[in-house]
Amino acid sequence: xxxxxxxxLNGLDKGSAYALIALGLxxxxxxxxxxxxxxxxxxxxxxxxxxxxxRFLSLSxxxxxxxxxxxxxxxxxxxxxxxxxxxxxxxxxSIIDWSTPLAILLAIPIMMLVGLIMERGLIKxxxxxxxADQILVTFGLAIVLQEIVKYYFGANPIQTPAPDALSGVxxxxxxxxxxLAYPVWRIVYFCFAALVIxxxxxxxxxxxxxxxxxxxxxxxETVGLLGINIDRRFTIMFAIAAAVAGxxxxxxxxxxPPNYHMGMxxxxxxxxxxxxxxxxxLPGAVLAGFxxxxxxxxxxxxxxxxxxxxxxxxxxxxVAIIVLLTRPRGLMGRKGVMEE
Amino acid sequence: MGILEVKDxxxxxxxxxALGDVNLSVKENSVHAIIGPNGAGxxxxxxxxxxxxxxxxxxxxxxxxxxxxxxxxxxNQMGISRVFQTPEIFSDLSVMENMMIPCFAKRDGSFRMHxxxxxxxxxxxxxxxxxxxxxxxxxxxxxMHAASMSRGDKRRLEIGMCLAQEPRLLLLDEPxxxxxxxxxxxxxxxxxxxxxxxDITIAIIEHDMHVVFSLAQRITVLAQGTPLVEDNPENIKxxxxxxEAYLGESA
Amino acid sequence: xxxxxxxDMTLLIAVAVLTMFxxxxxxxxPTDSAMAQFNAGYPDLMQRFVIFGIFAIGFNILFGLTGYxxxxxxAFLGVGSYAAVWIFKLFTYNVVPAILLAVIVAAVFSVLxxxxxxxxxxxxxxxxxxxxxxxxxxxxxxVLSNPKFNLTNGETGLQVYPNDPQMFHPxxxxxxxxxxxxxxxxxxxxxxxxxxFDFNTGYYLCAVVMLAVFYLAIRIFRSPFGMxxxxxxxxxxxxxxxxxxPRPYTLAAFVISGAYAGLAGGLMAAMDPLxxxxxxxxxxxxxxxxxxxxxxxxxxxxxxxGAGFIKYFENIFSKINDAVLHQWFAFLPDxxxxxxxxIIHPFVGKGWHLTLGILFMLVVIFLPGGLVEGGQRIxxxxxxxxxxxxxxxxxxxxxxx
Ligand SMILES: Nc1ncnc2c1ncn2[C@@H]1O[C@H](COP(=O)(O)OP(=O)(O)O)[C@@H](O)[C@H]1O
Ligand SMILES: [Mg+2]
Numbered sequence: 001x002x003x004x005x006x007x008x009l010n011g012l013d014k015g016s017a018y019a020l021i022a023l024g025l026x027x028x029x030x031x032x033x034x035x036x037x038x039x040x041x042x043x044x045x046x047x048x049x050x051x052x053x054x055r056f057l058s059l060s061x062x063x064x065x066x067x068x069x070x071x072x073x074x075x076x077x078x079x080x081x082x083x084x085x086x087x088x089x090x091x092x093x094s095i096i097d098w099s100t101p102l103a104i105l106l107a108i109p110i111m112m113l114v115g116l117i118m119e120r121g122l123i124k125x126x127x128x129x130x131x132a133d134q135i136l137v138t139f140g141l142a143i144v145l146q147e148i149v150k151y152y153f154g155a156n157p158i159q160t161p162a163p164d165a166l167s168g169v170x171x172x173x174x175x176x177x178x179x180l181a182y183p184v185w186r187i188v189y190f191c192f193a194a195l196v197i198x199x200x201x202x203x204x205x206x207x208x209x210x211x212x213x214x215x216x217x218x219x220x221e222t223v224g225l226l227g228i229n230i231d232r233r234f235t236i237m238f239a240i241a242a243a244v245a246g247x248x249x250x251x252x253x254x255x256x257p258p259n260y261h262m263g264m265x266x267x268x269x270x271x272x273x274x275x276x277x278x279x280x281x282l283p284g285a286v287l288a289g290f291x292x293x294x295x296x297x298x299x300x301x302x303x304x305x306x307x308x309x310x311x312x313x314x315x316x317x318x319v320a321i322i323v324l325l326t327r328p329r330g331l332m333g334r335k336g337v338m339e340e
Numbered sequence: 341m342g343i344l345e346v347k348d349x350x351x352x353x354x355x356x357x358a359l360g361d362v363n364l365s366v367k368e369n370s371v372h373a374i375i376g377p378n379g380a381g382x383x384x385x386x387x388x389x390x391x392x393x394x395x396x397x398x399x400x401x402x403x404x405x406x407x408x409x410x411x412x413x414x415x416n417q418m419g420i421s422r423v424f425q426t427p428e429i430f431s432d433l434s435v436m437e438n439m440m441i442p443c444f445a446k447r448d449g450s451f452r453m454h455x456x457x458x459x460x461x462x463x464x465x466x467x468x469x470x471x472x473x474x475x476x477x478x479x480x481x482x483x484m485h486a487a488s489m490s491r492g493d494k495r496r497l498e499i500g501m502c503l504a505q506e507p508r509l510l511l512l513d514e515p516x517x518x519x520x521x522x523x524x525x526x527x528x529x530x531x532x533x534x535x536x537x538x539d540i541t542i543a544i545i546e547h548d549m550h551v552v553f554s555l556a557q558r559i560t561v562l563a564q565g566t567p568l569v570e571d572n573p574e575n576i577k578x579x580x581x582x583x584e585a586y587l588g589e590s591a
Numbered sequence: 592x593x594x595x596x597x598x599d600m601t602l603l604i605a606v607a608v609l610t611m612f613x614x615x616x617x618x619x620x621p622t623d624s625a626m627a628q629f630n631a632g633y634p635d636l637m638q639r640f641v642i643f644g645i646f647a648i649g650f651n652i653l654f655g656l657t658g659y660x661x662x663x664x665x666a667f668l669g670v671g672s673y674a675a676v677w678i679f680k681l682f683t684y685n686v687v688p689a690i691l692l693a694v695i696v697a698a699v700f701s702v703l704x705x706x707x708x709x710x711x712x713x714x715x716x717x718x719x720x721x722x723x724x725x726x727x728x729x730x731x732x733x734v735l736s737n738p739k740f741n742l743t744n745g746e747t748g749l750q751v752y753p754n755d756p757q758m759f760h761p762x763x764x765x766x767x768x769x770x771x772x773x774x775x776x777x778x779x780x781x782x783x784x785x786x787x788f789d790f791n792t793g794y795y796l797c798a799v800v801m802l803a804v805f806y807l808a809i810r811i812f813r814s815p816f817g818m819x820x821x822x823x824x825x826x827x828x829x830x831x832x833x834x835x836x837p838r839p840y841t842l843a844a845f846v847i848s849g850a851y852a853g854l855a856g857g858l859m860a861a862m863d864p865l866x867x868x869x870x871x872x873x874x875x876x877x878x879x880x881x882x883x884x885x886x887x888x889x890x891x892x893x894x895x896x897g898a899g900f901i902k903y904f905e906n907i908f909s910k911i912n913d914a915v916l917h918q919w920f921a922f923l924p925d926x927x928x929x930x931x932x933x934i935i936h937p938f939v940g941k942g943w944h945l946t947l948g949i950l951f952m953l954v955v956i957f958l959p960g961g962l963v964e965g966g967q968r969i970x971x972x973x974x975x976x977x978x979x980x981x982x983x984x985x986x987x988x989x990x991x992x
Contacts, residue, residue: 035714125956131714132660136884137955139877143948151937151945268725268873271718279714310734317722317729324711324719390832416834428832432825433818441822442833444815450836453843455816456807458594462815505834 002180007297013186013255015293016193017043020248021270022277022285023197024241030217030280031234034123035131037138040267041145042111042242046249047258048149049110050103051158057083057096098163100254107246115242119235142264150260157257162188167254189251196247197286200240204282213237217280272320278333288331292316341404343368343541344389344509349398351384351565358384359395359565366509366558371535371542373552376562382545383425385562386513390422391415402509413450421502423512427494429501431487435478438486438497439469442504469504476500476530492523499530503538510534512544516551528554553577599809602892606805610798613637614788621785625918628910631903634778634791638862639902641797642855647882647894648801648808649851653844654880655889656817658824660717662876663704663724667697667849669731669871671856673742676749676866679768683759684864686768686775686796690857697853698846700727705845709838712827724873731868748867768861770796775862793862800858801895804851809891811847820844821889852879881947885954887963896962901947908946911939 021043028036060079068076084092095102122141126134161167162185170184204210216230249258256262273292277284298304299315323330346364350357358381366372376382387393389400391412400407407415416422430438443465448454460466473479476496481489486497495515502510515531516524528551535542535555546552552559552573559576561568568581576582595603609616618632631637650664671693678689708719736745743749751757751766768775775793811817822830823837830837860866869875878901886897916932916939923931938946958965 122952122956132658132717133955133959135660135714135717136880137952139880140948140951140955143877143951144945147942147945147948148937151942264874268721272722275715275718309737310730313729313733314726317726320722321707321719324715325707328711328715411836412831413834413836416832422832424828424832428826428829430822430825430829433821437818437822440815441818441830441835444819445834448815450834451839453816453839455814455843455847456594456810457815458596458810458813459815459818460813461594465815501829501833 006180007301008294009182011294011297012190014296015290016190017248017252017266018270018273018293019286019289020193020196021245021266022273022289023200023282024245025270025274026280026282026285027237027241031213031237032123032127034126035134037135037267038142038145039245040263040270041142042245043249043266044146044149044260044263045114046107046111046246047253047262048153049107049246050100050160050250050253051153051258053103053106054099054160057081057099100160100162100250103250104247107250108243111243111246112239115239116235119238146260146263153260155260157259159257160253162254185254189255192251196244200244209233269316272316276320276323276330278330281332284330284332292319295319342366343403345401347399349388349395349400351388351393351395357565362567364560364567366541366543368541369539370557371544371555372558373556374543374545374560374562375552380562381565382562383513386511386545389511390420417450419508421505421507421510423498423502423515425513425517427498429486429494429498433486435484435486435497436469436482438501439472439504440465442501443468446505472500472504492526495527496530503534507540509541509543514545514547516548524551531555595809603806603809606895607802610641610802614790618786618788622787623785629907631906632789634789634794636902636906637794638797640899641801642858643882643898643902644895645801645804646852646855646879647898648805649848650879651883651888651894652808652811653848654883656820656824657841657844659712659841661720662717662873663720664848664852664879665875666724666727666871667701667852668856669868670700671697671853672860672866672870673749675857675860676864679751679864680755681758683757684768686770686861689861690854693857694850694853697856698850701846701849705842709841709845721873724871724876728868728871731871743868748865750865768864797858804854812891881951885961887961890963893961893963900962905943908939908943
């Protein structure tokens with residue numbers, strides 16, 4: 001019982017990331033009809049927003065201490081972050097400590113801007129071209145983005161810790177009388193993801209903007225005929241999808257130290273998630289994201305890997321292949337969306 | 341017994357009964373038209389004949405064999421060719437290549453691995469395709485890119501491609517829809533000529549009365565998924581039910 | 592001749608001459624000159640040109656003709672390499688059985704992958720092939736290298752060890768792949784004045800193989816089968832209603848291209864008896880896609896050009912470092928020199944992939960027909976410029992090749 005619950009929990013954080021990326025992919029695909037291979041790169045950029053903010057906040061100046069000496073007897077050099085000198089050591093230190101959650105504030109405008117530039121500058125010109133061309137050009141863009149990040153941040157993963165208060169381990173099981181130690185930050189990540197997903201759905205459900213977008217997803221031509229400027233809304237939708245991917249990345253940084261190829265790693269899997277959930281179905285994307293995350297975590301147990309060696313490495317692909325062949329529309333795919 | 345026998349065919353789309361108990365018999369070597377108002381189910385019926393849709397009930401027999409459960413290419417190999425509402429041709433290929441493909445399909449069946457032979461060395465195919473281009477009056481367009489032709493020419497090419505397969509039944513779905521008068525008349529003449537000169541049965545779905553009455557020997561009127569009447573053109577013109585359901589509407 | 596028309600024959604001869612005399616063409620600069628860094632005539636690189644040429648020619652038979660975009664072809668290349676190295680380990684260093692087995696194994700794998708993936712088209716097909724290839728990569732990288740059943744040797748890569756059986760490897764022969772005694776790494780260097788030209792056995796083996804498969808590709812392009820593949824790309828609906836079944840055609844194309852990839856993998860192992868999982872990763876599949884579109888999708892010569900172009904610039908760009916840049920721009924005033932070097936720096940050396948990505952995008956955006964189309968455009972432009980002086984005839988639209 002505990003073990004099963006633990007595996008489900010273990011799957012939730014990866015599942016959340018899959019769900020968030022797949023959600024954005026589906027939004028873009030559903031509204032713009034574009035297959036975006038650069039979406040993983042947006043996730044990666046989000047993670048590097050966290051890295052950047054952390055580095056920025058830790059920028060320090062050096063002073064030479066008059067009293068203390070280092071072990072060689074030279075005067076000790078002390079690094080003081082600027083924030084600590086501006087806000088006082090205590091507040092300053094906690095600002096640095098909380099840099100990852102703070103990066104959300106930085107990431108939202110940056111990601112929306114990146115999304116906007118991407119859509120207006122590149123994707124826009126590919127609406128009418130074949131899917132193969134869309135795949136190819138966004139694939140190229142993904143390479144470019146990841147190489148730029150690699151150039152500035154290097155090839156190695158960069159540790160980006162969660163705030164001290166949230167980096168411990170909580171005994172979740174205490175509530176149920178079970179023994180379940182689980183990292184706090186992963187719980188935070190799951191809640192955060194749930195919040196974002198909920199926000200996106202509420203936005204689509206309860207605002208006129210969202211209504212038009214949903215109508216456009218169902219039938220683009222008709223909505224276009226109503227004289228509603230659907231293109232501008234879709235641009236904004238692209239920016240929102242970029243922000244969702246970015247936020248997923250920011251908060252994922254403490255779980256998995258960001259590296260330049262994390263976007264690609266997640267992208268392949270997220271595509272699989274989208275396909276399993278059903279191309280063009282938002283609930284499908286979310287559902288499939290969590291399901292596959294949890295499935296992967298079950299496949300990673302020693303029991304599973306000793307029974308079928310390597311099952312943890314291939315389970316998601318295997319599921320995708322089976323789903324694609326038996327239910328080509330995916331779990332919740334709509335009729336008429338990219339059939340065959 | 342006609343060459344095509346449709347018995348009690350029904351097809352539902354969710355809550356919509358698109359076809360209900362359609363019976364139809366097409367006589368060999370005749371021109372049979374199916375008319376009816378928009379949404380009557382004409383295209384749905386045609387799709388049931390060519391394997392694009394599978395009817396929920398009933399049977400479709402072609403020349404004594406059931407077509408149900410077969411794929412479009414299998415049905416085509418049985419001898420049914422189809423012309424689409426908007427011309428479906430291989431637009432990236434040359435006109436000559438467009439014409440050669442059905443010739444290969446006729447000779448070699450649905451698949452043959454001939455990957456080393458040069459296609460221009462297949463003399464019988466080349467001759468047949470060239471003859472067909474002459475028949476279709478487009479020998480001068482042989483090397484043209486199919487995409488760059490006019491719509492009327494594309495239609496001609498498509499009909500020619502179907503004929504190159506020497507089908508026994510040719511199905512046409514509104515072949516003149518959206519055409520200018522002159523193109524329409526050309527198409528009528530072409531179809532007339534085809535039905536006069538060849539051993540071929542033609543079933544045509546049409547909206548344009550002019551086309552129907554200049555071609556058809558037999559007409560079935562479809563309304564709301566069921567056949568209203570089936571008769572010869574003269575009787576159809578005067579039929580009160582038809583006037584009410586169809587002609588009245590279009591007048 | 593050889594069942595080809597004049598134009599195709601000319602093309603084949605041109606490619607034959609280029610590959611046979613490549614050691615001369617690719618080493619135009621004297622060994623000691625400053626320009627020697629642009630020479631590409633050393634065995635290792637020349638081998639890569641033709642091997643990736645083979646890979647891309649095969650890929651183009653699938654993607655160029657049918658339009659099915661596979662993101663999994665590197666898997667076949669990897670499988671081919673593993674198969675070849677196993678022959679080296681178990682039986683003999685003779686490359687003939689190794690290459691044959693590489694082709695066969697890759698073909699078998701592509702039948703399996705193709706049979707399943709081709710049940711879908713468009714983006715679903717791309718994702719299915721991607722999923723299969725990633726699965727194979729994951730397996731090769733970890734699972735299949737467990738001590739009990741070590742098929743791939745995981746991260747280290749599969750290689751030949753002294754205690755391998757090598758049943759038919761005669762005493763006294765060198766431990767390196769050979770073709771009936773001709774070692775793949777043997778090179779004859781011809782010195783002409785300040786120039787040096789390398790003639791490498793391995794390269795010539797690859798080049799001859801490439802010419803053979805290039806010839807085969809021409810035949811396929813001009814065959815009824817090739818026309819059917821183009822028809823599939825153009826309009827599957829019409830094909831279905833013309834009594835033709837697209838699936839066996841696409842599967843045949845898939846397997847042929849898979850076998851080409853396996854051949855490339857086998858040759859790669861023959862040149863350097865080593866096989867690693869990273870050869871199977873999807874970025875490697877992306878590379879062959881890029882070669883094909885950069886050269887010109889669906890054209891005969893395009894993939895060869897694309898492969899050569901990318902491998903050449905990969906080699907050159909990766910070698911350029913700041914010192915080289917400073918040397919180049921030494922003529923500029925100091926501040927400007929530093930600035931220019933600073934600007935170029937991210938794109939060279941380790942930044943080659945950045946350049947590659949940008950190139951990729953530029954090609955897809957502005958030149959979907961690749962280098963071949965670029966060449967045609969330039970040719971047309973020159974022709975039109977000559978023409979417009981005597982007549983004002985509008986540009987004629989010619990059917991694409
Ligand atoms: N694939 C489908 N799914 C759902 N409804 C359909 C489908 N195809 C046709 N219909 C519906 O069936 C009815 C008959 O359509 P159709 O056969 O195209 O009519 P016609 O060709 O006579 O104008 C129409 O109401 C149409 O909306
Ligand atoms: Mg209709």
